[in-house]
Amino acid sequence: NAGVTQTPKFRILKIGQSMTLQCAQDMNHNYMYWYRQDPGMGLKLIYYSVGAGITDKGEVPNGYNVSRSTTEDFPLRLELAAPSQTSVYFCASSYGVWANTIYFGEGSWLTVV
């Protein structure tokens, strides 16, 4: 049981490039989330999904897109990367609306130069 797995762990992008952060969970959780964390700050919700085929915006969705074609996978796409998207990205998942625990991945460090 690997939990929540994120790839890549580190990535450097040039301004204007695009990339996809991968997230997979093997706990059969229906809820999945993407957060970003800027240095010295708390986590901010980018997008979330309540099940396959259903996604919704969080607090800071601009510049990102997501899809949820399967229960296991929730990729986050960055289009036209900007320096403001330099951050640590965390994927998370939980089971059900009243899930007591949200499980986080280990994070993906992204630098846009």
Next chain:
Amino acid sequence: DAKTTQPPSMDCAEGRAANLPCNHSTISGNEYVYWYRQIHSQGPQYIIHGLKNNETNEMASLIITEDRKSSTLILPHATLRDTAVYYCIVRVVTGTASKLTFGTGTRLQVTL
């Protein structure tokens, strides 16, 4: 959404109890208080949660005041491995989704 207020940092001697306070004066009746911690930029880790009663598990105790406007997370015997940023979070349930709103937390430094 109910907001939380935590001190930015605290120190605690190893072996002593660490008491981390949190104010959530605008909490509504059906909102839970959750605590997570983040060790050295790893993914946040769930610690404990509660609604109105005090709670205890193998990691910590949670004391919620009777008016629910504040709470305290207690690590009974802090160790160096408890050095982390601790987040007090009021759980927001919107529609069919449950979302966590993270503040800046309290940076707990456990020292020898």
